[in-house]
Amino acid sequence: MERSRRKEIEHHLTEEEIDELLREAEDDHHLRRLGFLKNLYRGDSIPEAADREGRSAATGGRWADAWNEDGLEGLMPSFGGGRPPKLDEDEQDELVEMLRDGQPWKSQEIQHLLQEEFGVSYSPNYLGTFLRKLGLSYAKPRPKRPHRPENPDEILEERVDDALDEDDQPHNKREGEDEEGWIVEDDICTDGGTVLGFFDASKPQPYDNSRRVWYVDDPHIERELVKTHDSAVGFYALNGESLVTFTENEEKEQICGVLEKIREQNPGKRILLVLDKHGSHRCKHTRKRAHQLGIDLIFIPSGSPHLNPIEQVWKYLKWTMAPIVVESEAEFK
Incomplete structure (x- = not known):
């Protein structure tokens, strides 16, 4: 809708000329389209102008494009002669509403709908243009x-708010788990404030091909592919020290090793670490070790990777690395 409001409307005619055409109009087709145009001249958005004439925003968008491109001739096609359209404007609006209710649609399903509801069919080659x-x-x-x-x-x-409300109970501990080991280590200090950050792992490769390139004949690259089997693990701190490191795998022992590095990078403060529910992240071993390090884990809801901004960091890093040629795994890291 915002795009429709921002669309520039060409002034091929003056408002007085439009008024004269409205007085001379002899059928509803012309009256509606000229009325729509008059509404636009008076400052309506395209959806508003179309609604005043009993038409949908999609129809208004088509009318506005026709007016901008071809003026009055584009907006006011001949309704008297020539082959009439298979669906008139009202039927087209009805079709759009049907398609909106059941979307998405395959082409074959739309053909079936057109035949069942309107008794018409379109050439497969033209159907896409029509839609x-x-x-x-x-x-x-x-x-x-x-x-x-x-x-x-x-x-x-809510989970972040709960974690910020400190109490005497270990945040990472689940109800019913034994008490042994749920103690913050003596040399860990957490009273200097709070660091909030996001945690995730990825497997970038030196040969990730995520950028377009210019070519004359064939866009392929002839070079030995350097591979790495290690995982890149990152901590994206909003108000502390971030960290990126490589691990041999993403098992719980490796993840805990990264947590220890995060603690070293951010001493003297409590750490709230937001992460997904990977098995090695939410297992008791990792949750307990995190508590011992003064790190409280906050798990992102299932199926919601968009809530972890480090996902976009990985995507940007892969895009940045794509044109870089490396000779070895060590050089890549």
């Missing part, structure tokens, strides 16, 4: 994560 004119887009659907809760942002915010 784009109606304002539809054609793209791969993004899968919806089935385990993601309805309000992951609110859940994470």
Whole structure:
């Protein structure tokens, strides 16, 4: 809708000329389109101007594009002669609402819908053009994560608030677990404030191909591929010292080793560490070791990686590294 409001409307005619055309109009088709144009001239957004004439925002968008590109001739096609469209404007609006309710659709499903509801069919070669004119887009659907809760942002915010409310109970300890070992080490100090950061692991490769390149014949790269089997593990601190290191794997012992490095980088403060529910992150061994280091773990809701900003850091690093040529794994690290 915001894009529609910002669309520049060409002034091919004066408002007085539009008023004269409105007085001379003899059918509803012309009256609606000229009325829509008059509404735009008076400052309406495209959806508002279309709604005043009983038309959808999508129809208004098509009318505005036709006016901008071809003026009055584009906005006011001949409705008398020539082959009429298979669906009139009202039917097209009805079709868009049907498609909105059941989206996304395959082309074959839309063909079936057109035949069942309107008794018409379109050539497969033309169907895409027709649907784009109606304002539809054609793209791969993004899968919806089935385990993601309805309000992951609110859940994470509540978990952070709970962690900030310090009490005598170990934050990482679960109800029913034994008491042994849930003690912060004597040399760990946590009364100097709080560090908040995000934790994650990734497996970047020197040959990640995430950037476009210029080429004359064939866009392939002829060089030996340098590989690494190690994981990059990162701590993205919002108000402390961040850390990136490599580990042989992502098992609990390796993860705890990284937690120890994070503690070394951020001494004297309590650490709130936001991370996903990977098995090595939420196991008792890791949770207990984190508590001993004065690190409280806050787990992101299932299926919500978008809440961890370090995911975007990994993506940027992979994009940045893509054009860099390295000769060895050590050079890559």
